[in-house]
Structure formats: C-alpha cells, structure tokens
Amino acid sequence: MSDVFADRVVIGSEDRLAEMFGGSLGKDGIKFSAGNPNADLFPTAQIKVALNDAIDKYGSQIFEYQTVSGFTQLRSRLAQWAAKTAKIKAAANNILITQGGQQALDLIGKLLLDAGDKIVVEAPTYVGALSAFDQYDPCYYDVAMDDDGLNLEELETVLQNHSDIKLLYTVPDFHNPTGVTMSLTKRKKLVELAEKYDFFILEDTPYRDLRYKGEKLPAIKSFDKHGHVLFVSSFSKILMPGLRIGWVAADEEVIAHLRTLKTSSDLETSGIMLAALNQYLENSDLDRHISSMLPTYRKRLDVMLDVLDNTMPTDVHYTRPEGGFFIWLTLPKVVNAQTLLREICIPKDKISFVPGKVFYAHRDHENGMRLNFSGVNEAQIKVGITRLAMSIREAIAATEVGAVL
C-alpha cells in the first residue's frame, strides 16, 4: 500500500534520525555516537520534589486540559531568562512552549514551508532539523561552516542568486555537529542580511548555556529589530531531556500562528510537566545547576582534545569547541567514515560515532564524523579515541596500498 502514503513519507524514508542510533556495540561498547547529556548530572531529586509540589499545590486540576500556551508564570520566567542570558527582549506573549526543541523545529517548518520553498542550512547541520523540515519537502541550499560559523560570503552568493529564500536554520552556539560557535561580528551581519534579503532566521540554541571556555555571546535574536529571528531553546541539555520541554521566542504574530499549529498537532504540552518545571525554577537556582555541570563536561572535552592531539595522524582535522557536546573530525578524503564505522569501529573496536553524511542536506560528504564527549567518561574517552586513531591510521595506510575503504 506504500503508494497511498503522502509524498512527504517517501521523502523521509531514509529516516535520517534513526540512522544515528544504529549499530549494536554490546555492553562494553563506547558510544561517541549519542547526543545525550550525562544523566548523573540531572537534578532528579529536585525534579521529584517539584513534581510532588505541583500535584500538592494544584491537585487534580493539574491533570485536566490546560491551555495550549502553557503556564503564563512559566512563560514569564522564560522571557526573563532570555533577557538575562541572551539579551533578548521578550514578554510571556512572545513565548510558546513546545514538546522539546524538536517540536519547535517541526512547527516552524509547518508554519513556513510549502513544498519546494527555499531554505538555507549549514553544511553540516543538525540532523533532527533536516528530518523536521524534510516533512514539508523544501528545497535545501547549504552553506559551509568556517571556524567562526557560517561562511557569510557563500551565504550572500546564495541569497543573490535565489531571491526567495524563506528561512535560514543555524545552531550558532557549539553547533551540532561541529561544535563551532558563530562570532559576534557574524551574528550582527547575519541579521543585516536577513533584513536586506527578507528571510527568517531560526536560531536553535540547545547548547547555548553550556560554555566551558571563553566569553558568552549575545544571541542573534538580540540584534533583531523587525521580527526576522525565531529563537528556539530547550531544557533537554541544561536540565533533562525527559521533561520534553522546549520553547520559541518570536513576534506575537508568529507565536499566534505557531500556537494554532500546536493545538492541531498535539493540543498542548502536559500541564503537570510545566507546573513541575515552574516549581523547580521557583525553588532552585538554574544558573547554579548549570554551573555545577560545567566542570564535568569541560574535563571530558579537554581529555578528548588531549587524546586526539596525541593519537591522530596529521592529515586528520578536528574542531576545538568551547562548549556543547560535540567535536567534528574530518578524515582524509580517501577514507569513508560510514564504511570505517560499519566494517571496523563497531565490530572490532566496539566504538561508535555518527558518520558525517547524515548531517548534510544533500548527503554529499563522506569523510566527516561527529564525536560526542558529554555522554562518555574520561576512561572511555582515552580507550575509545585511541582505538579510533589506530583504525583511522590503518584505514589511511590501506588506501595508500590501493584498497579504498
């Protein structure tokens, strides 16, 4: 019956996200492929108290239908948080709470994209965003990433050649998958381009507050004067993914449309989860919680960079992120990351990473890989990266004697 399905289902059939989680490593395997935060750092006891407090405070009514907008009190807190941490001017009415950041991406795609509409993404970019946008069958243009973020000259060439670009998607802070952060200059310039060529910027910021080094930068949204920037954030990385709470900050007109689409998509996010988060934010210090996690992640990042420095051959390149969860490693072009993973790293080394191909809109790059450092401990990093370096050396050597891996 597969011919009865909508066109979007055929488009999505490669299942970009599912690919990321494949591969059986066995119990002792080391997963550099995940995008998980470290569960040991979750404030589980406090969230448990918050859930109980919310039930005690609101009683059975908290399990009734609420409103799609969600708790006004919580939305006010989020607006204050956006002002404090990202220099964004917003009120409760500029905020929509979503089912994790992923739903924000889906709803923005739903809001903006008719089939064939033009959208610019980073190359590489977050696979979950591609998977969300794929559902609306857009036409992708991709623009290379430099060490200080999106290459704006390349972007402007695309904009000059295609007058009706509707949306640009970017992860400016500790980018997934590369770990790169967009410079202050580029943030300002990007908003100018959005004004000049009249497109929306979707600024996706799940890692924004997880900075281990260097100076915090204002959000792209903070330079927005005319509503071109849709700012998306999430509690999945700074608190816990299981809350399934993300949010969008944007102009009221956009929020009103997104709210309508959310109503049609799932009615509302669970009231008890919103009430529990609100209780948590009232009784705990989110800043302090975030600060308390930074040393663990900083240490893992530093250890991974150290081991990479000490083990990788000179023709392998990798980024040096200042925060987030990921390092991006580029192999010599002769080595195919996916083949390396399937034929050597999973079966022999018992390690996994995400082959870079899935992060490209056109799946046209074979020699990159994403390494996660947040979900693995220091011992695993030392063992796993050492094995990876050895296998990469062998793969390069094998290509030199004629066998293409």
Next chain:
Amino acid sequence: MSDVFADRVVIGSEDRLAEMFGGSLGKDGIKFSAGNPNADLFPTAQIKVALNDAIDKYGSQIFEYQTVSGFTQLRSRLAQWAAKTAKIKAAANNILITQGGQQALDLIGKLLLDAGDKIVVEAPTYVGALSAFDQYDPCYYDVAMDDDGLNLEELETVLQNHSDIKLLYTVPDFHNPTGVTMSLTKRKKLVELAEKYDFFILEDTPYRDLRYKGEKLPAIKSFDKHGHVLFVSSFSKILMPGLRIGWVAADEEVIAHLRTLKTSSDLETSGIMLAALNQYLENSDLDRHISSMLPTYRKRLDVMLDVLDNTMPTDVHYTRPEGGFFIWLTLPKVVNAQTLLREICIPKDKISFVPGKVFYAHRDHENGMRLNFSGVNEAQIKVGITRLAMSIREAIAATEVGAVL
C-alpha cells in the same frame, strides 16, 4: 509578513479549535461547551504514587532520551487491553504511543494526506480531527449521521462517484459531537466497503470504554483482515488528559512510518509519563477505575435527558447517547445556534455550548449544538438546561413574529 507563511496556515486561519473555548461566562457561568472529564474522578493519588515509584525504580535514566516507540512493556499492556476490551488482535509492534490522541490524528494526516487528497468525515465530526487534517489541505466529503451511525448508503454513493478516497474518519462510540454509536451491522459493513473501495478507516475511540447503558460492541478494527483500519485510543477520558498519552494500533508497516514521522515531529513522548502510566497499570485496576466513574457520568446523562424531556419544545430534537460526554441538540432551522449563544446564552443566561457549525467540514449547518454533560454537576444541568430551553422558546417565538435570530 503573512504572505510568507505556508498555504496550510491560511487554511487553518479560522482556528477551528480555539472557537470552541471562547466566551467569557464569569465565575457562576455553566459550561456545556467543554469536553473535559470530571477532575474529581481522576485517580490523582495513585498517579502521584506511580510517578514517585517510576522515579525510584528507574532513577535519573528515566529522564534521559528513551526511544520513540516508547516502553515495550507498556505497549504490550496496550495490546492486551485492545484484545480484551475491543477484540483487536495486536502485539507491542502494532502499537505506537502518541502525545494524546490528537497527535495520532496529526501523524495519520501527515502520513496519508497530500494537498487535495480525498477524505470522508462524518457530518458533524470531531473538530480537533478537522483541525489536524486541515494542516494537510485535503478535500473533504461529508456523510450524514443516522441514529445508528454513519449513513452507509450515502457513503457508498460518495465512494462510487470518487474512486480515490484515501481515508474515512469516524468516532464510532458515543460520537463527538452527537453521542451516537455505530451499530454492529454497520461496523462490519464499513470494513467491507473499505476492502471493496480500498481506503483507510481511522477509528477514533476516546470514549469507547465510557458506556453507561446497553451492550459493548467490538471495535471496527476487530473486523479488519487486511490492515485497512487504524485504531486510535487515548487515556485522556478514562484516566486524565494531563498525561498526554494516546496510542495507535495498526499494521507494522503503518506503525513504522508513523514512528518516523513522530521522531521528526517531537522525538518521543516523555519517558517519565510512560513509566508512571506503566506503574499505574501494574499496581491499579484500570477496569475498576473506569467502572467507578460510570455511575457519576450515567447520572449526569440521565439528569440532562430528563431536563431536556421536560423543558424543550417539541420542534427541538436531541440524541439519547448510551455513553461518552455529549448530547447533540438540533434547533428548528430558523434559529441560528451561534447567534443564540453570543446574543443570549452567554450574556444573559451565563451558559455556554458549542455551536454546531465548527463540527462540519464545510461549516454549512447553523442549527445544531453540542452539550457536554460530563463536566457539569446535576444542579448546574438543571439550572442551565432550563435556562437554555427558555431562551430557545423565546428565539423560536421571535422568529415567528418575523425577527430572524
């Protein structure tokens, strides 16, 4: 900037769902307009225990990313429940857990409907389903409701005239908004039609287990031999809406596609909510909980029917449901339900109902209304319906002297 939005946003601009919740009644108002269950009947204490048990049992890991399919153990329970209560043969792999029943409707629309695809809905039908399908811009055909469900002669005429109907949406048990239940004969016949004309049936059953009178009927899905029926259920009415947990039972191929679309839409439903529901189902007797609610709802239904019998003029008709939450009332054609609501019932009577128009795909009926009896107590029913009858009598009288309301 509204010209930049996708076509689907313009389509959805009337905001079918939001209309339902409008109107300010003040504190003493009586809302027959809601679709809420009675929060006094929620097993709040047990769910609180279940949430705590789940956190104690699984620790921080329950707040990590899980899988989009959700708890296998819970899906197995749901399959058993479907077998026991609806005579459906299903295994865990035939089940997808969704963010309430609404997300199931959205994902099925996403799976099946390209713009212009043909879909049959009941006239009237559930407004949230229209709102979900609207997003994919289908072409609606509506078929009248008889006292024993969908008019199958009219349906077959539509099927004969339009060979490519893709989907039929029905609420066979205590239909929203009419309260009508589809007969056993019609259930069997509908599956035969789906086989003959090759379309999917979306069987939406949120009220199925809330029967106050008469004999329970097997689900339409129980007669399905070739995967034509997509069965959707929800815990919103039998347990509590705040869990935001619904589910689909269908063939594995369909479930696999829906799972991909769910991943792209919101990654997954909250693991802690699924674990809590699983704990609840392990430690409590859901059947007994449902049975314990029936007398309250049955009494409210009986009282509302009694007051309607005693107060309504003879040219007003209403259904006599055996379960669910709603009675459907049909006014003489000269009276417009929406005008009556806005000009008299809300400002003067301080009562609300949902004007029937929003439940029609083509919004072409003006004289129906949906009355909810589950969320109002007996005293409110007596006072509110008496006021409604009085205002209807006045409206009819007014039209007889020439003023059209």
